[in-house]
Amino acid sequence: MMKLIIAIVQDEDAGRLVSALMDKGFGVTKLATTGGFLRAGNTTLISGVQDEKLEEALSVIEKICKSREQITASTTPMGGAGGVYVPYPIRVTVGGATVFVLEVSQFLKV
Numbered sequence: 001m002m003k004l005i006i007a008i009v010q011d012e013d014a015g016r017l018v019s020a021l022m023d024k025g026f027g028v029t030k031l032a033t034t035g036g037f038l039r040a041g042n043t044t045l046i047s048g049v050q051d052e053k054l055e056e057a058l059s060v061i062e063k064i065c066k067s068r069e070q071i072t073a074s075t076t077p078m079g080g081a082g083g084v085y086v087p088y089p090i091r092v093t094v095g096g097a098t099v100f101v102l103e104v105s106q107f108l109k110v
């Protein structure tokens with residue numbers, strides 16, 4: 001039996017994740033998607049896997065998409081109205097994956 005993995009990941013992790021899954025022999029389809037909340041681009045990967053390979057695929061996703069902190073520049077105005085836009089570093093959490101695992105009732109190539 002098979003499972004279908006739907007994994008929503010950050011664009012910056014997507015390329016490495018596709019390569020890592022392909023290297024291990026998984027079939028992958030990559031879709032350009034948009035998150036409903038942030039209205040920003042993200043990437044959705046779909047991958048059909050044999051039941052016994054599910055844990056291996058999930059561990060690849062977890063390894064590549066581990067959430068981590070990143071320092072980025074913010075340009076929020078400082079000093080109130082008419083203030084100067086001074087870039088300053090802020091810490092943001094990036095990475096992570098939202099993963100759904102579905103039962104596959106049929107897998108056909110016709």
Ligand code: 2BA
Pocket residue numbers: 008034035036037038039040042096097098
């Ligand atoms: P995550 O929960 O890690 O979700 C990342 C992306 O995964 C989402 O992007 C969406 O594209 C997808 N996703 C998450 N849960 C889903 C579900 N149940 N069904 C289908 N797709 C799902 P965004 O919607 O742009 O959300 C980006 C991040 O914003 C979320 O990260 C979460 O940290 C935050 N967020 C989302 N909705 C929120 C809300 N109503 N209030 C506060 N923060 C929210």
